[in-house]
Amino acid sequence: MNLLAHLPALQIVVPLVGAPICALLFNPRLAQPFAVLVSLVTFAISIALLNQVLAEGEVVYRMGGWEPPWGIVYVVDPLNALLLCLVSGMAAIVMPAVRLGIGSETTERSRRLFLTLALLALTGMLGIVITGDAFNLYVFLEISSLSSYALIATGTDRRAAAAAFNYLVQGTVGATFILIGIGLLYMMTGTLNMADLGERVVDLRHTAPIQAALAFILVGAAVKAALFPAHAWMPNAYTYAPSMVSAFFGATATKVGAYIMIRFIFTVFGAEWVFGDMMVGWVLVPLGIAAAFAGSLVAIWQTDLKRMLAYSSVAQVGYISAAIGLGNKDGLIAAIVHVFNHGLMKGALFMVMACVILRMGRADISSFRGLGRRMPVTMGCFVVAGLSMIGVPLTVGFVSKWYLILGAVEAGMWPVAVLVVMSSLLAVVYIWRVVEVAYFAPPPDTARVREAPALLLVPTLLLTVLCVAFGVATDTTVGVASYAVSFLMGEP
């Protein structure tokens, strides 16, 4: 058996098999190292896949040996190879710290189940990204969603359960919308294979069911991506979830929603029709800009900083949506790069929250007083990741913003460029508010607070360093993104 040929399958199978084994391990103490191992292997596989794609182009894997369009295929192109790396990489970074970041009162046994759920969520997200079959995408979507509802509900605050319930209701409605859209597509074309759909849809674009399918899928994906005004589930869910869950989902879950949007628009429906006749750009761009402003403005007034980060995610998803809506090359590069970059920086910021919560018990703004001195490394990470959020040069945030503005200017949408820039200035306010408290406010004179333990600090630092590294050397991110764009826009 040639392992390399089976990488796409192994990408999913490794975490999928890892999850039940993790639940069955006779010694619960082994669960954590095992989960770390699984996520590391998964990450290694996605790196290998990315390399393979960059070397050979699109990789197609036939499940069960059935030929497409009858069987399920996994298709890895540059776009989802990058996303696979993001998702599995975040899992590999976050997983070792799980013990510290999910509340102190969890028992070994419940932690084992927690890890099982986390691996299932990972499987689901990887599956959404890798599959080339529309219905398979729905199944993976539900796998990841169900496990994420459960993970969020493990938060120690009683509001976690309520937040998870809300997410469940809205998330299920969103996923069902996608299901309806897929059903309509199947009804009209008789196929579920995305590439095949893309070919057959061309002649059917004038029909109502196809147009309805577009609407249903976009709305469903918007709910999953937490695109304003369908973002209502997110702030509470990320605020009350355990820190590690917020870090992982904050960095990946909304991105997967954005991926669904990109994939269906470009591979299935065809960009020129979606943005031309259907004028979806006129929906995505205004909504994106509105999200950027609404999210940032609300973030400014939050006292709970995890909630602040969640609202900032609303704003950042707005940028992604606006970037997709521009419909041109640079816009799409901006969207893809920002999906990746925002994952990095939001992951770093949520990890900082995990450190602070571990030491201070909560992530209220008042608990940050004087932390600049007490937890210098953690707060240093906050400052750097925060600067990235603002979009300062030499950080990842700048790269995405550059392409977004470039895309807007090229599309002739001047107001968009100006509004994007203005809204990103709001980030200065909500980030700097925290920095001021951390560095200038006197620390409360209670017991001494130490720096976070290495187990949490190292992942935080790692993500922060990546925020800068990918902001300086952008060959990987922008290179892969432009390759992906030429793939999606059909100009290889």
Next chain:
Amino acid sequence: MNEHLIVRVVTKMLVPFVLLFAIYVQMHGDFGPGGGFQAGVIFATGFIVYGLVFGIERLIKALPLRILLFGISGGLLLYAGVGIASLFAGGTYLDYGVLDSHDPVHGQHLGILLVELGVGITVASVMTAIFITFAERWHR
């Protein structure tokens, strides 16, 4: 329902047949209507009826959660294991045809049987586990 003698007796007599029917549906899956999902649910109903009538404690005694967890994970592992086995046999993931070196059709039969068995075990365990978890919590 402990005081309803008729219900108890009838249940006692029916449960084995329910389980047997489940196994029939399970095994018949690759020729006619049936398969792992349906069989699993039917199998679980057998246990659920038992629990309803004789009390949750007796059901837990017969089927501890530990066993159920084993069933849930084991079923999934069986399913995934078949896929991995076909990888090792030289096919793609879940390509049952390669499982039998002589006749692909035999391999396909074997593969689908095992996969459906895995699905059945998982579904049956999950359904029972859901019932037990809720009922036990309410009981307390």
Next chain:
Amino acid sequence: MMTALPASWLPLIAIAVPLLCVPLILFARRFPDVRETITLGGASLLIVIVALLAWTLTLGPVVPLEVSGPIANLPLTLSVEPLGMIFALVASFLWLVTTIYAVGYMRGHHEKNQTRFYVFFAIAIAATMGIAFAGDLMTLFIFYEVLTLSTFPLVTHAGTDEARRAGRLYLGILMGSSIGLFLVAIVVTYTVAGTLEFQHGGILAGKVEPALAGLLLALYVFGIGKVAVMPLHRWLPAAMVAPTPVSALLHAVAVVKAGAFSVLKIATFIFGFDLLGSLTATGLLQAVAAFTVIAASLVALTKDNLKARLAYSTISQLSYIVLAALIADPAAFLGGGLHIATHAFGKITLFFCAGAILVAAHKTDISQLDGMGRVMPFTFGAFLIGSLSLIGLPPFGGLWSKWLLIEGALDTQQWILVAVFATSTLLNIAYLLPIPFRAFFRPLPEGASSRLHEAPMACLVAIAITSAGCVVLFFAPDPLIDLLARALTRQGSP
């Protein structure tokens, strides 16, 4: 061309030297003497490197150094051209002087967190070097932002509520304008021109509609908030809460001159004189800059706080350079470039004196300075020199830059600007000269003389060097002017 390779690496080394000081300073944080020796050593080394570069430049053009940057197709380039060379020379030389001064000031004033101070100071200088040697707009922008961020901890050094407010204003205005306007202008320039490289004669000429070019020019002038054109000037007086060495080097030299330098460089090498001269917007922006010159001088008259008065004076002087850029004339360009140097020496002298007064006598207001000239004759003598240089009187360097500026205005027959320069000179006299006069000619308040003395030695040495610099610039401006003139020829320009 054997020297081409090492010479093109020199700008990078110039940026690296201050940065390398950072870990060393951090290591030596427990030993103040070692820490300050390291800074002094770094500053001296930097001067040597920059001087070497200047010498190389007189021999012939230096090959730009390209490093791949964050944006594909947009490599970061470091190149050496005369205007940046002068800026780098001034900044690196004054870093050394300021460090000498800072040693006396920070110790004399018992400031806290001195290690942090020296660390961010070094980073700010590195960023300044980056701006000076930037070969394209993207590189310039990156170092511009680094400079903003690295000076923030210096502005808020005191950690008081006032410092926090100042820091907010500082970051808000500088970051807001740079991301909100400057960055947009850069992106638009890139889409229109397809490159961001500084080139002789500009890269926009013939590629843009006049309306768009005008808009771009406005975006640049206002987007470079560091040049403090009204109404984006508020951060500069606010930043005066910083320790005096910071106000002196950064807010009279490095930061504000980075702004002025960027405007001058963009006007000359992105727009080009021809395009600039043909735009309606140029006239409008000239009006804004002229207004800033006059209005800031008038505000300076009303300020009793010494540093605040100097800050408004800086705002006014910066707009000289903006005007120089917008006149779009070789003479004005030379004047603007020279003004970077002459104003730097004059203004840093004034700030050093203000700091010396603060350290020695704990006085911050002009109305408290009666008779102080008798106690601190040296300091106030230097203050007089600095003032005269800023006003533009011989025998001080300020004369030449103002001369060239007025010549440029005359060349292009912009009589109103000539009048603006003249009026502003009168206002300079009105707000600067009363200070030394008050100190020398008014009597000292009763019983005050016993406690007063001159500032620490280190401070006085620094003051002596910079005021001597003012004189030297009068007698020997030619090397600088010759160097600058090369920028206007195709061969010497980037």
Next chain:
Amino acid sequence: MTEALVFFMAHANTWAATALLCVGLWVIMVRGNLFKKVIGLNIFQTGVFLFYISMGYVRGGTAPIVVDDPDAVYSNPLPHVLILTAIVVSVATTSLALALIVRIRESYGTTEEDDVIAADEP
């Protein structure tokens, strides 16, 4: 008139599914009781299930089990298989939702959304 009627009848399954979808969404949005929300969710999903199942129907077709008659017309089995998966998902969703309700009830003492929100008001 007849044309409209034909159009209406030809898409009867769509109308029925749409009606269920609307009813379900209405319940989810308007009802404050968490249980009722779950019921609404189920109605909503059932609408989709019916839509899929009716989609696979072929006029005059039999159940898709191979028989010896070569002329036999079969219904399309694929939508049914797909929707079986979706039904399983829906079962899982429902049970998870119920589990969450149990926890909410235990910590808040209520299953009314308004009361839950009010309980956390500072």
